Amino acid sequence: xxxxxxxxxxxxxxxxxxxxxxxxxxxxxxxxxxxxxxxxxxxxxxxxxxxxxxxxxxxxxxxxxxxxxxxxxxxxxxxxxxxxxxxxxxxxxxxxxxxxxxxxxxxxxxxxxxxxxxxxxxxxxxxxxxxxxxxxxxxxxxxxxxxxxxxxxxxxxxxxxxxxxxxxxxxxxxxxxxxxxxxxxxxxxxxxxxxxxxxxxxxxxxxxxxxxxxxxxxxxxxxxxxxxxxxxxxxxxxxxxxxxxxxxxxxxxxxxxxxxxxxxxxxxxxxxxxxxxxxxxxxxxxxxxxxxxxxxxxxxxxxxxxx
Amino acid sequence: xxxxxxxxxxxxxxxxxxxxxxxxxxxxxxxxxxxxxxxxxxxxxxxxxxxxxxxxxxxxxxxxxxxxxxxxxxxxxxxxxxxxxxxxxxxxxxxxxxxxxxxxxxxxxxxxxxxxxxxxxxxxxxxxxxxxxxxxxxxxxxxxxxxxxxxxxxxxxxxxxxxxxxxxxxxxxxxxxxxxxxxxxxxxxxxxxxxxxxxxxxxxxxxxxxxxxxxxxxxxxxxxxxxxxxxxxxxxxxxxxxxxxxxxxxxxxxxxxxxxxxxxxxxxxxxxxxxxxxxxxxxxxxxxxxxxxxxxxxxxxxxxxxx
Numbered sequence: 229x230x231x232x233x234x235x236x237x238x239x240x241x242x243x244x245x246x247x248x249x250x251x252x253x254x255x256x257x258x259x260x261x262x263x264x265x266x267x268x269x270x271x272x273x274x275x276x277x278x279x280x281x282x283x284x285x286x287x288x289x290x291x292x293x294x295x296x297x298x299x300x301x302x303x304x305x306x307x308x309x310x311x312x313x314x315x316x317x318x319x320x321x322x323x324x325x326x327x328x329x330x331x332x333x334x335x336x337x338x339x340x341x342x343x344x345x346x347x348x349x350x351x352x353x354x355x356x357x358x359x360x361x362x363x364x365x366x367x368x369x370x371x372x373x374x375x376x377x378x379x380x381x382x383x384x385x386x387x388x389x390x391x392x393x394x395x396x397x398x399x400x401x402x403x404x405x406x407x408x409x410x411x412x413x414x415x416x417x418x419x420x421x422x423x424x425x426x427x428x429x430x431x432x433x434x435x436x437x438x439x440x441x442x443x444x445x446x447x448x449x450x451x452x453x454x455x456x457x458x459x460x461x462x463x464x465x466x467x468x469x470x471x472x473x474x475x476x477x478x479x480x481x482x483x484x485x486x487x488x489x490x491x492x493x494x495x496x497x498x499x500x501x502x503x504x505x506x507x508x509x510x511x512x513x514x515x516x517x518x519x520x521x522x523x524x525x526x527x528x529x530x531x532x533x534x535x
Numbered sequence: 536x537x538x539x540x541x542x543x544x545x546x547x548x549x550x551x552x553x554x555x556x557x558x559x560x561x562x563x564x565x566x567x568x569x570x571x572x573x574x575x576x577x578x579x580x581x582x583x584x585x586x587x588x589x590x591x592x593x594x595x596x597x598x599x600x601x602x603x604x605x606x607x608x609x610x611x612x613x614x615x616x617x618x619x620x621x622x623x624x625x626x627x628x629x630x631x632x633x634x635x636x637x638x639x640x641x642x643x644x645x646x647x648x649x650x651x652x653x654x655x656x657x658x659x660x661x662x663x664x665x666x667x668x669x670x671x672x673x674x675x676x677x678x679x680x681x682x683x684x685x686x687x688x689x690x691x692x693x694x695x696x697x698x699x700x701x702x703x704x705x706x707x708x709x710x711x712x713x714x715x716x717x718x719x720x721x722x723x724x725x726x727x728x729x730x731x732x733x734x735x736x737x738x739x740x741x742x743x744x745x746x747x748x749x750x751x752x753x754x755x756x757x758x759x760x761x762x763x764x765x766x767x768x769x770x771x772x773x774x775x776x777x778x779x780x781x782x783x784x785x786x787x788x789x790x791x792x793x794x795x796x797x798x799x800x801x802x803x804x805x806x807x808x809x810x811x812x813x814x815x816x817x818x819x820x821x822x823x824x825x826x827x828x829x830x831x832x833x834x835x836x837x838x839x840x841x842x
Contacts, residue, residue, distance in 0.1 A: 242577070242615050243578050243581065243612075246581075248578075267574055267575065267578075267604075267608040268574065268575045268578055270550060271550050271555075271574075271575055271578075274551070274553075293607060293608055293611045293637070293641050297604075297607055297608045298574065300600060300604055301574040301600055301604045305550075308548050309549070322640040325636065326640065329632065329633055329636055330600070330633055333598040333679075334598045334599050334600050371643075
């Protein structure tokens with residue numbers, strides 16, 4: 229089952245050095261989830277051939293412009309492109325006011341339903357859940373209210389061991405309840421426990437998005453063992469004071485979080501405009517001193533969330 | 536004296552086919568005036584090496600998103616780039632609310648002065664004036680309140696004929712008043728009229744920006760003889776009914792306005808997303824049937840406002 233993230237923007241604050249403000253698109257089994265939506269995100273969809281009609285859920289981390297200025301354009305473009313499916317936006321208080329005020333002036337109303345889900349960031353808070361996926365919030369330590377997100381796949385059905393269907397001659401009408409965890413009662417009264425009939429669930433994969441934040445070890449219990457971690461890395465280690473002052477992290481700090489949480493792989497991004505393309509490798513090397521399996525969040529790159 | 540316009544965006548409604556929403560930058564004697572600011576305008580500055588620090592005046596035609604969604608990003612990027620000069624925004628009621636609401640949430644306040652000049656579009660209304668330039672409004676016929684703009688150079692001083700300085704031995708301290716139009720009184724009481732001392736003023740050049748509008752002959756007296764006219768041309772002539780329905784123009788209609796107003800040159804833009812790059816030539820040909828000196832508003836192209 230596809231579970232991968234594509235980087236659409238990886239610069240901090242302003243578009244610069246050919247990089248765009250923050251946006252990522254998560255493909256989970258061909259459903260797309262958008263994470264942040266900086267200015268120009270809809271142009272990045274065109275560039276990287278993102279099938280944006282498949283996005284029904286958008287997660288906005290906070291109200292610094294480089295994380296949401298592209299949202300109003302996307303919402304109105306969907307309308308111009310005759311979207312009918314509801315669109316759900318998860319974000320901090322204010323995002324609804326900002327979008328609605330602009331719609332009030334610039335549009336004759338949307339022809340699809342736009343639903344805001346306003347939440348207060350809190351570690352572990354479930355903000356979205358359906359039968360395949362759960363999204364929880366992570367409380368970032370930033371200058372304004374700011375949330376990270378963990379996307380975790382979810383299993384609501386067991387896979388039945390095929391040989392058991394034959395062995396116990398399981399009737400078709402019982403398959404559904406066994407997949408849901410029921411035991412099997414045979415004609416002679418014997419009870420076969422579900423665990424014998426089904427395969428153990430695989431470990432659920434997860435992707436964590438830690439955007440604008442100070443170095444924060446409070447996150448470790450929540451990040452523990454995630455398969456893929458994105459952590460902002462605005463500065464190099466020589467600028468650790470500047471990171472502190474602006475409530476951001478260095479690439480070394482991002483990697484220390486990855487190392488301490490024992491994640492499988494780390495992506496670093498949200499680079500300061502002071503770094504040109506050729507400077508990014510030094511941020512990467514400084515991260516790799518702490519956590520080897522680190523990659524740069526380069527735009528257009530897709531990272532699989534591997535089991 | 537430089538007087539030229541560079542096209543930054545020429546698509547209508549949504550970014551598509553590699554084209555961006557509306558934005559143009561007018562260079563008048565190395566001062567820049569921004570006309571509309573669709574999403575991604577600040578990225579277009581980077582692409583076309585526009586020295587955006589030289590922009591102190593931004594004119595917003597109307598509150599359809601493809602004409603202003605890039606403004607908030609530009610305003611906050613100026614702040615992040617330590618702008619100190621005041622920035623003046625001319626536009627319809629609502630633009631101030633929209634920008635201020637976003638600033639309230641996403642910024643610790645601007646370190647420079649942002650001044651809104653809200654106006655009701657009206658043909659001939661002066662909305663900006665200084666010693667070199669006057670900007671008047673044009674009332675567009677669109678679905679919502681919408682203004683076009685005419686930028687006209689202005690002469691506040693005559694050039695003195697050099698030979699007259701010698702002939703009448705004009706003292707240095709009188710040069711200023713003669714440049715302002717004063718006559719010269721000689722020692723013997725004779726009065727030399729200003730017209731003999733100075734060169735006739737050249738005809739002031741003007742650039743007219745006619746954005747989203749129905750075909751509207753009411754504009755002709757105001758457009759009469761302008762040196763360079765931009766007129767929207769969203770559709771080809773087969774879609775004249777669609778133009779009417781959406782309060783837009785065809786390229787043939789744009790050219791009819793140019794022809795009837797006897798402008799010097801026409802640029803057409805704001806192309807519907809239905810037209811791919813290779814389709815634009817047919818819009819151009821349909822315009823040229825009415826007005827030969829027509830050009831496509833291709834992004835990155837600069838058009839001089841020629842005397």
